Amino acid sequence: MSSEQLATILKQCATRGRVLTSPAQLAGYDADGLGYKTFRPDAVIIPADADEMIRVLQRAKELNVPICVRGAGTSLSGGPVAAQGGVVVHTSALRAVRTICKEGFWCEVECGVTLNQLDETLKPHGVFYPPDPSSGPVCTLGGNVAMNAGGAHCFRYGVTSNYVLGVEAILLDGSVHRFGGPAGGRGAWREDWKRFMVGSEGTLAAFTRFWLRTLPRPDKVWTFRATYPDLIMAEKAIHALVVHSSFPVAIELMDPRCVAMVENSPMAVGLPKDSFMLLTEIDGPPELVDARVEAVAQILRDAGSKDVVFSDDEEQRKKLWKARKAAGGLMGQLSADFVVQDAVIPKRALAELLQLVYDEADAAGVRAVNVFHAGDGNLHPNFLFDSRNPGELERVEHIGKRLMQRVVDVGGTLSGEHGIGNDKTAYMPLVFGPETTRIQLAIPAVFNARHQLNPLKVFADRRFDPTSNANGAHTNGHQQPDASAKKNGSTGSRCFVSFLDEIDGILCLPATATAADIHAQAAAHKLRYPLLLDANATLREHVDATGYTPASSRFGPFCDNVVGMNWKLPNGHIVRIGERVVKTTTGYDLFRFFLSSGNRFGEPIDYVIRLRPDCGVTSIYWLDGTADAISRAVPLLLKNNWMHWFDSIDLLAEGNTRRLRIVINCPAAEAPVVDAFLSKFATSQSLTLRIEPNVAAPLDGLPDFAFKSSPEHVVALTNSLATTGVRCVTLCYNGVVHGYLPENASKSDRVRELVTHHAQPLESIGGDWQSRHLSPPAPSALETDWITRLVQEANIS
Numbered sequence: 001m002s003s004e005q006l007a008t009i010l011k012q013c014a015t016r017g018r019v020l021t022s023p024a025q026l027a028g029y030d031a032d033g034l035g036y037k038t039f040r041p042d043a044v045i046i047p048a049d050a051d052e053m054i055r056v057l058q059r060a061k062e063l064n065v066p067i068c069v070r071g072a073g074t075s076l077s078g079g080p081v082a083a084q085g086g087v088v089v090h091t092s093a094l095r096a097v098r099t100i101c102k103e104g105f106w107c108e109v110e111c112g113v114t115l116n117q118l119d120e121t122l123k124p125h126g127v128f129y130p131p132d133p134s135s136g137p138v139c140t141l142g143g144n145v146a147m148n149a150g151g152a153h154c155f156r157y158g159v160t161s162n163y164v165l166g167v168e169a170i171l172l173d174g175s176v177h178r179f180g181g182p183a184g185g186r187g188a189w190r191e192d193w194k195r196f197m198v199g200s201e202g203t204l205a206a207f208t209r210f211w212l213r214t215l216p217r218p219d220k221v222w223t224f225r226a227t228y229p230d231l232i233m234a235e236k237a238i239h240a241l242v243v244h245s246s247f248p249v250a251i252e253l254m255d256p257r258c259v260a261m262v263e264n265s266p267m268a269v270g271l272p273k274d275s276f277m278l279l280t281e282i283d284g285p286p287e288l289v290d291a292r293v294e295a296v297a298q299i300l301r302d303a304g305s306k307d308v309v310f311s312d313d314e315e316q317r318k319k320l321w322k323a324r325k326a327a328g329g330l331m332g333q334l335s336a337d338f339v340v341q342d343a344v345i346p347k348r349a350l351a352e353l354l355q356l357v358y359d360e361a362d363a364a365g366v367r368a369v370n371v372f373h374a375g376d377g378n379l380h381p382n383f384l385f386d387s388r389n390p391g392e393l394e395r396v397e398h399i400g401k402r403l404m405q406r407v408v409d410v411g412g413t414l415s416g417e418h419g420i421g422n423d424k425t426a427y428m429p430l431v432f433g434p435e436t437t438r439i440q441l442a443i444p445a446v447f448n449a450r451h452q453l454n455p456l457k458v459f460a461d462r463r464f465d466p467t468s469n470a471n472g473a474h475t476n477g478h479q480q481p482d483a484s485a486k487k488n489g490s491t492g493s494r495c496f497v498s499f500l501d502e503i504d505g506i507l508c509l510p511a512t513a514t515a516a517d518i519h520a521q522a523a524a525h526k527l528r529y530p531l532l533l534d535a536n537a538t539l540r541e542h543v544d545a546t547g548y549t550p551a552s553s554r555f556g557p558f559c560d561n562v563v564g565m566n567w568k569l570p571n572g573h574i575v576r577i578g579e580r581v582v583k584t585t586t587g588y589d590l591f592r593f594f595l596s597s598g599n600r601f602g603e604p605i606d607y608v609i610r611l612r613p614d615c616g617v618t619s620i621y622w623l624d625g626t627a628d629a630i631s632r633a634v635p636l637l638l639k640n641n642w643m644h645w646f647d648s649i650d651l652l653a654e655g656n657t658r659r660l661r662i663v664i665n666c667p668a669a670e671a672p673v674v675d676a677f678l679s680k681f682a683t684s685q686s687l688t689l690r691i692e693p694n695v696a697a698p699l700d701g702l703p704d705f706a707f708k709s710s711p712e713h714v715v716a717l718t719n720s721l722a723t724t725g726v727r728c729v730t731l732c733y734n735g736v737v738h739g740y741l742p743e744n745a746s747k748s749d750r751v752r753e754l755v756t757h758h759a760q761p762l763e764s765i766g767g768d769w770q771s772r773h774l775s776p777p778a779p780s781a782l783e784t785d786w787i788t789r790l791v792q793e794a795n796i797s
Contacts, residue, residue, distance in 0.1 A: 001063070001064060001065065003021065003042060003043070006042060006043050006063065006065065006087070007019055007021050007043055009059055009062065009063060010043055010045045010056070010087065012055075012059075013045065013047070013052055013055040013056045013059060014045050014046070014047050014048065014052045014055075014056075015048075015052070016048035016049070016052065017045060017046050017047045017048040017049075017052050017093065018045070018046040019043060019044070019045050019046075020043065020044040020045075020046070021042075021043050021044075023040075025044065026040055026041055026042075026043075026044060027040070029041055029044050029070065029073070029081075029082070029088050029090070030081065030082075031073075031081060032073045032074065032075040032076070032077075032078060032079060032080055032081055032421075033073070033074050033075055033076040033135075034075075034076060034077070034078050034339065034421075034423060035337065036336075036337035036339075036387040036393070037078050037081070037422070037423070038081075039081045039082045039083050039084075039085070040082070040085070041068070041082035041085060041086060041087060041088040042065065042082070042085050042086055042087065043087050043088075044087070044088045044089075044090055045087060045088070045089055045090070046090045046092060046093055047089065047091070047093060047094070048093050049093065049094065050094060050110075050168075050170075050208040050209070053089065053091070053094075053170060053206055053208060054170055054174055054176060055174070056087075056089055056206075057170045057171070057172060057173070057174045057206055058173070058174030059174075060172050060173075060174070060452060061172075061173075063086075063087065064466050065085065065086035065087055065452075065464075065466065066082060066083075066084045066085060066086030066087070066452055066453075066454070066455050066464045067086060067087050067089060067206075067452055067453055067454075068080060068081065068082050068083075068086065068087070068088050068089070068202060068453075068454050069088075069089045069091060069142070069146075069202045069206045069207070069453075069454070070088050070089065070090050070091065070143075070202075071090075071091055071092070071111065071112065071139065071140030071141075071142045071143035071146075072092075072114070072135070072138045072139050072140050072143060073143075074133075074135035074138060074139045074143065075143060075147060075418070075419065075421060076340050076342070076418045076423075077147070077415070077418045077419045077420060077421030077422075077423045077424060078421035078422040078423040078457075079143075079146070079147060079201050079202065079419055079421035079422075079454075079457060080143065080146075080202065080454075081422070083422050083454075083455060083456040083457065084455045084456055084463070084464055086464075089206065091111050091112040091140065091142050092112050092140075093112060094110035094111050094112035094113075094142075094208065094209075095110060095112045095113050095114075095117070096109070096110045096113070097109050097110075097113055097117070097118060097121045098110065098209065100121065100122060100125050100127075101182065101710075101712060102125040102126060102127055102214075102639070103635055103639075103711065103712040104182060104710045104711045104712035104713070104735075105127060105213060105214045105215065105638070105711055105733070106165055106182045106184075106211055106212060106213055106214060106710065107122065107129070107211070107212050107214055108182070108209060108210070108211050108212075109141055109209060109210055109212060110208065110209045111140060111141060111142030111145075111207045111208055111209060111210070112140050112141075112142060113140065113141050114136070114137065114138055114139060114140055114141075115129075115131075115132065115133070115135075115136040115137075115139055115140075115141065115144065116136045116137045116138075118141065119136070122214060122217075123217070126216060126217050126639065127214040127215060127216060127217055128214060128215060128216075128217045128218075129163065129212055129213075129214050130153060130154070130157035130158065130163065130215060131144060131149055131150060131151050131153075131154060131157070131158075131159055131160045131163060132151035132152060132153050132154070133149045133150065133151045133417070134151065134152070134325070134328055136151075141210060141212070142207050144160050145160055145164055145167065145197075145198055145199075145207060145210060146199070146200060146201050146202050146207065146419075147160075147199065147201060147417070147418065147419040147585060148160045148161050148198055148199035148417065148419065148585045148589075149417055150373070150378070150416060150417030150583060151417070152250045152252055152324075152373060153249045153250045153281070154373070154376070154417070154583070155248065155249060155250055155251055155373060155375035155376050156247050156248065156249045156250075157215075157249060158556065158560065159416075159417060159583060160198065160199075161198045161199060161589065161592075162213075162556060162560055163212050163213040163214075164180075164194065164198050164210060164211075164212060164213075165180055165181065165182060165183065165184035165210075165211040165212060165213050165766060166178060166179060166180030166181040166182065166184065166187070166194065166210065166211035166766045167179045167180060167194045167197045167198070167207055167210055167211075168207065168208045168209045168210070169197055169204070169205035169206065169207055169208070170205055170206040170207075170208060171205050171447055172205075172447070172448055172452060172453060176208070177193075178766070179192075179193045179194035179197060180192075180194045180211065180766040181211050181764075181765050181766020181767075182211050182710050182765050182766055183708055183709050183710040183713075183735055183762065183765045183766040183767030183768075184211070184213065184708065184710070184735070184766060184767075185708035185762070185766055185767040185768035186596075186766075186768040187763050187766045187767070187768065188763045188780075189779070189780075189783055190776050190777055190778070190779040190783060190787075191593065191596075191597060191600075191779070191783070191787070192592070192593060192596045192597075193593075193786075195559075195589045195592040195593040195596070196443055196447075196588055196589060196590075196593060198589060199419065199585050199588070199589055200443075200458075200588060201419050201420065201421065201454060201457050201458055202453060202454040202457070203444050203448060203451070203453050203454045203457055203458055203462065204443070204444060204447040204448055204453065205447060205448075205453070206453070211766065215644065216638075216639055216640065216641050216643060216644070217641070218283035218284060218641055218644075219283075219284070219285050219286055219289075219641045220283060220284065220285070220286045220289050220290070220312060221281060221282070221283040221289075221312065221317065222281065222282050222283070222289060222290075222292075222293050222296070222310055222311070222312045223279070223280075223281045223310060223311060223312075223316075223317040223320045223321065224279070224280045224281070224282075224296055224297060224300060224308065224309070224310040224320075225277065225278070225279050225308075225309045225310070225320045226277070226278045226300040226301075226303075226305035226307060226308045226309075227259075227271055227272055227275040227276065227277050227278070227305060227307045228275060228276045228278065228303065228304055228305055229272075229274070229275060229276075229304070230276070231255075231276060231350075231351055231354065232351075233276075233303050233304035233305070234253060234276040234278055234303070234374075235347075235350060235351065236302075236303040236304070237278055237299060237300055237303035237304075237305070238251055238253070238278070238347065238350075238374045238375065239347065239503060240299045240302070240303065241280055241296070241299060241375070242347070242375055242503075242505075242613075243505075243526070243613040244295070244296065244299060244613070245292070245613065245615040245616070245666060245667050245670070246282045246289075246292040246295065246296055247282075247613075248280045248281060248282050248296070248375065249281050249282065249283055250279065250280060250281045250373075250375065251278070251279075251280045251373070251374050251375030252278070252279040252280070252324055252371070252372070252373060252374060252375075253276060253277070253278050253279075253370075253371070253372060253374035254276065254277040254279075254323065254324065254327065254370070254371045255276055255354065255369065255370040255371070256273065256274050256275060256276060257367075257368065257369040257370065258277075258327055258369040258370060258371045258382075259271050259272070259273060259274075259275055259276070259277050259323070260273040260274070261327070261330055261331075261334065261369055262323045262326055262327060262330060265326070265330055265334075267322065267323070267326035267330065269319070269322050269323045271323060272307070275307075277323060277324075278300070278305075278374070279320065279321065279324050280296070280300075282296060284641060284642075284644060284645060285640075285641045285642050285645075285677070287673055287676075287677070288642075288645065288670065288673055288674075290312075291670065291673060293310065293312075296310075297310055324371065327369075327371045328371075331369070331382050331384060334384065335367070335384035335385065335386070336385070336386040336387070336388065337384075337385050337386055337387045337393075338382050338383060338384045338385070339382070339383045339385075339396055339400065339423070340380055340381070340382045340383075340418070341379065341380070341381050341383075341400060341403060341404070341424075342378060342379065342380055342415050342416050342417055342418040343378075343379050343403065343404065343407040343412050343413065343414055343415065343416070344376065344377050344378045344379070344407075344412050344413050344415075344416035344579075344581045344582075344583045344584060345377045345379060345407055345410055345411070345412035345581065346377060346410060346411050346412065346501055346503070346504050346506075346580070346581065347374075347376075347377045347503050347504055348501070348503050348504075349377075349410040349411075349412070350374070350377065352406075352410070353379060353403070353406065353407065353410070353412075354370060354379075354381075356402070356403060356406055357370065357381045357399075357403060360398075360399045360402055360403065361383060361399060364395040364396075364398070364399060365395070366383050366384070366385055366392070366395055366396055366399065367383070367384040367385070368381055368382065368383050368384070368399075369381075369382050369384070370382070373416075376416070376581070376582055376583050377412070377504070377581060378416040378417065378583055379407075381403070383396045383399060383400075397426075400427075401426070401427065404424070404427040404430060405430060408430045408431060411580050411581070412581055413431065413579045413581055413583075413584045413586045414427050414428070414430070414431060414586045415584065415585045415586050416581075416583035416584060416585060417583065417585060418585065419458075419585045420457065420458045420585070420586065420587070421457055421458075422456050422457055422460075425456070425457070425458065425459060425460040426460065428458075428459055428460070428586075428587070431494075431586055431587070432587065433494070435573065435575060436494075436575055436576070437459070438793070438794060438795060439575070439590065439794040439796065440459065440587050440588055440590065441459060441462070441793070442789075442790050442792075442793030442794035443588045443590070443790070444462065444588075445789060445790075445793040446786050446789045446790050446793070447786075450464060450465060450468050451463060451464045451465075452464050458587065458588075494576045495566050495574060495575070495576045496508045496564060496565075496566050496576060496580065496606055496608055498510075498606070499580075500521050500522075500525075501580070502525040502527065504581070504582075505527050505610060505611040505612065505613070506563070506580055506581075506582075506608060506609070506610060506611065507521060507522060507527075507529075507608070507609050507611055508564075508580070508606055508607070508608045508609075509521070509539075509606065509607065509609070510605070510606055510607075511538065511539055511540040511565075511603075511604040511605060511606060511607050512538045512539070512540065513538060513539050513607075514535065514536060514537065514538055514539075515529075515532050515534075515535045515536075515699075516535070518532075518609070518611075522611050523614070526613060526614045527611040527612065527613060527614060528611060528612055528613075528614040528665075529561075529609055529611055529612070530549075530551035530554075530555060530612055530647055530665070530697065531549045531551050531552065531555065531558060531561050532549065532697075532699065533545070533546075533549050533550075533699060533700055533701060533702055533703075534699055534700075534701050534702050535699055537702050539562075539607055539609070540603075540604055540607075541702060541772075542558070542702065543558050543562070543595065543604075544598065544599070544772055545702040545703060545706070545770070545772045546702070546703055546706040546736070546738060546770055547559065547596060547706070547708070547736075547770065548706065548708075548731055548734050548736045548738075549731075550647070550648030550650050550661075550663065550698070550700070550729070550731055551647045551648050551663075551697070552648075552731060552734050552736070553643070553646065553647065553648045553649050553650075553731055553732070553733040553734060554644070554645070554646060554647050554648070555612060555647075557734070558595065559591075559592045559595050559596060560610075561609060561610045562578075562595060562607050562608065562609050562610070563578055563579055563580065563581070563582055563591075563608050563609070563610055564576065564577065564578030564579050564580055564591065564607075564608035565577045565578055565591065565594070565595065565604045565605070565606060565607055565608065566604070566605040566606040567594055567602050567603070567604055567605065568602050568603050568604075568605050569601070569602045569796040570601070570602055570796055570797050571795070571796055571797060573796075574605055577590055577591045577594055578590075578591035578608065579591075579608075580608050582610055598770075598776055600776075601790075601791070601796065602796065614665065615665050615666050615667055616665070616666060616667040616668050617665070617666065617667070617668045617671060617693065617694050618647075618663065618664070618665045618694070618695060618696065618697050619663070619664055619666075619671060619674070619691060619692060619693045619694065619695065620661060620662070620663050620691075620692040620695055620698060621661070621662040621663075621664070621674075621678050621689060621690075621691055621692075622659060622660070622661060622662075622689070622690040622691075622692070623659065623660035623661075623662070623678075623681075623682050623685075623687045623688070623689055624659055624660075624687060624688045624690070625658075625685070625686055625687040625688065626658075626686075627656060627657075627658040627719070629685055629686050629687055630651065630658040630659065630660055630687070631658070631715050631719070632685065633660060633681075633685040633687060634649075634651060634660070634715050634732050635711075635712075635715075636681075636685065637649055637660070637662075637681065637732075638711060638732055638733055640681075642677055643733060645664065645666070645674075646662050646663065646664050647663040647664055647665055647697065648661070648662070648663045648731065649661075649662055649731075649732045649733060650662075650663075650729055650730060650731060650732065651714075651715065651718055651728070651729075651730040651732055652728070652729055652730075653718050653719065653721075653722035653727075653728040653730065654722055654726075654727040654728065655722060655723070656722075656723075658722075660687070661698065662678065663697055663698065665697075668694075671693065675691065700729050700738065700740070701740070702772065703729070703738035703739055703740060704739055704740055704741045704747050704750075704751060704771060704772070704773060705738075705739045705751045705754065705755070705769060705770065705771040705773070705774075706736055706737070706738055706739070706769065706770045706771070707721075707736070707737040707739065707758060707762060707767070707769050708734075708735065708736055708762065708767040708768045708769065708770075709735045709736070709737065709762055709765070709767050710735040710765055710766075710767065711732060711733055711734075711735045713735065713765070714730055714732060714735045714736070714737060715730070715732075717737055717758070718730045718737055721737060721739060721754070724754075725741075725742065725745075726739045726740065726741060726754070727739070727740040727741075728740075735767075739751075739754070747773045748773040748774055751771045751773050751774050752774060755769055755771070755774065759777075
């Protein structure tokens, strides 16, 4: 197709939007944040709205050129670039924040909304969206979702995938589908397809809008800065902060090379040039966070710092962050080119990996500086060079290969938040062997069989072939199992073996393990796994019964607290799915998809779970009153900043009885602060308060069914169910009702009756249902086709 024909079709698609074809216009789209890699597109289209985006995808087959969807282009992995030429679809015009539901803690936004724009829009409503990559002033939510972005504050709050409730996506045939929605479940689908969409780097679909989860905005924030003469002292502080009851939202570290770079610039803040700088932050209700300030400062001093500065003043806090914020911009000013990697490693390997970076860079004559998210081991080594000088780029790439090999060897992963793009594709064989690569590539084979969407990204052999007439899935052949797999009991080199990492709080154990098995390994290290419902049920039985437990209010669903698995495929092969670190954007999110699939694609053999610090004392607070008073109290409690610190906020309902149950795990010294808040709250709502101090966390048992709704609807749903003989334990913030039926009931028939009545309203808001007594609903014809393609391409049957 000639450039003139291409422009003509695009102009027909964008009757109100713009089409760019001149060399000067296209030059602005030939790179992302990695400026030294340039790929000139043949044309750029800026749709005026989603309808124009749909028209572009509807004519994708006619265009027969690669299509790359792009937001602000701030990626640092070579993601939103036209690596094979073709058309760039720039989504900058889709900038509407459509809905903010503060009662339901969700918002609906278009893909071109910038992160800071969303934050400013949410402020008046008292909520916020936690992911905060440093490009927040310009980066778009479409790019954030595509790359599963993180940021400095994701140590406690989590990354983008933890907050995506729903995705509206345009597939290559122009069809539009909603995966999930405000309730954050599967919606009308049998499988949770949005798991594949998040972090897919533009290779599966074009996104138009999202439903995102929000949280109450913190009432108060304290920022701390400390310097250390060596890494050993800095590591001591990091390890102590990670398990402290203040649960810092950020733990950042700059090495002496980075500190010297800042101090030798106009952005200098007066730090010792030969020091490591650690930055950490805590937030929460004023009465709670203020009581923790001195303890955090003492941790920093005890580790060896003689320069600890902290403040809760907004202007002073900005000054404390100044060096960290300035580092990224300075690298672009001081060097013609730079590469930043973002591998994630177990924190015990930090010193080894930093030394490897220094040794390799110094030997190659390449300048290297490190500034990174130390709390979760997310490295950010920056290599400064000039690609115009012969051999420099090759030396940097050699360092990258050596670094990534060692990252994988110590149990890490290639990317924690930047994604793979085309910058890290060469390293993917370090993580995925032939069989696991085939399973990964089965995913784009379902939605983007010819790799027309964003080719040459994620996997290097995802190349668009314009001569191919394929309109369905390609066969990848029948490859042999690889080192990532094990069969008949023989363990492959990449499969997980049982371990406990007490520093990172990660435990690998069989899927048949129970609460006692976890406690036996974790308790001695003052760690716990709060997502338990039944002392005698196995972990697998927990996951099969529900995606949530009461502690999901604070720690998220199972899919955020199980981070990896050894998974037995239907063909008998056992493969490693997921990681042993808590952050990853390495490949498609097969882990969360399989975990929520109800074992329809195999079964778990081992789980890798994320433990949490045991802060001292668990207490249960009971609030009793009239049904109306309890119903009114729920939304008031949820919107309070205290809700971040409660393990659970549960509404218990049976017949006409309503109770609120609040569980907290905290140091004994903080219990009076909690008592005072809840006593005052109970009085204000005409409720009575009863405290059970220093007890075990409640175990409600495995539910007979779980209904996934949204917070603003869940109280009404609970009241409806409770009057029909169902005992309800409602996880208020998660919008989940766990239903328990009388033992003498025909449970399968009763659940079927309840599902028949409630399924459609739940699905209409992106919710779903789950029951250990009923099979899931049959998939639609379209979904059946997707499932069939996935199984065939993965060759797992």
